[in-house]
Amino acid sequence: MLSKLFKKSAEEPEVYIISYPKTGRTWLRALIGRCLTRKMNLSENRTLETGYLTAEAGFLRTNFIHDGSALKENRSYLDLNSDKRSYKDKKVVLLSRDVKDTLVSAYFQATKRIKVFNGPISEFIRSDLYGVSRILRFYNIWFENHHVPKDLLFVTYEDLHRDTLATLESVMRFIGPNDIAGLDLEEAVEYCTFQNLRKAEAENRFESNLLRPKEASDADSFKVRKGKVGNYLEYLSQNDIEYIDEMIRKDDCDYTDYSVINRL
Secondary structure, X not given: OHHHHHHXXXXXXXXXXXXXOOOOHHHHHHHHHHHHHHHOOOOXXXXXXXXXXXXXXXXXXXXXXXXXXXXXXXXXXXXXXXXXXXXXXXXXXXXXXXXXXXXXXXXXXXXXXXXXXXXXXXXHHOOOOOOHHHHHHHHHHHHHOOOOOOEEEEEEHHHHHHOHHHHHHHHHHHHOOOOXXXXXXXXXXXXXXXXXXXXXHHXXXXXXXXXXXXXXXXXXXXXXXXXXXXXXXXXXXXXXXXXXXXXXXXXXXXHHOHHHHHOO
């Protein structure tokens, strides 16, 4: 019994990479996984096994989670958990993304992949279960609790686009040893381009439900769908954009202001 308890404790994550759904975590997961599979000469089909890879490579065991915000949970913004004491002795990477881009990507996730919503996008963004109020509540809870983990790194999807190499390096240093010279970060960045990950998903290269299209004939059912910054302009009406911007203005949510990274 004691050996089982010890094993469970030893396998408990030391780092959580936390994100609201559809903020780019699959890209970050692939980047980390590519670094570590190359380091250990493992097959690329293990790329998304973050917990195993980080532990075996001598990094802090790391898990990706949505921290209770997964769309399939159908949880209202009022029901998101605001108690973060379970992270007291953990390190946390908080991954964020522009709210409007997140909403558009989440809409396709909800309608094309997990099919928990059936309606127009204007209705989706105003929903208590999936919309802008829920995203803002998620970030506000974390802003209020950013001091709870023993260390927190704030990263944005826009950071990954702007300077993928530097952002990946900061994450790898956060979850691993100080010396990461043995990692081929540049190769990982090249490998994890949108085009290659899209192809990997189409070919089921990673043999994982984490990166597999719901319907191969429907481009919007892919996990790697567009991979753009500002893509919301193609899908949201001017009225929808003004509604979201007004909600953000009223909410004054610090985690939608990327300059907050310099104040944590």
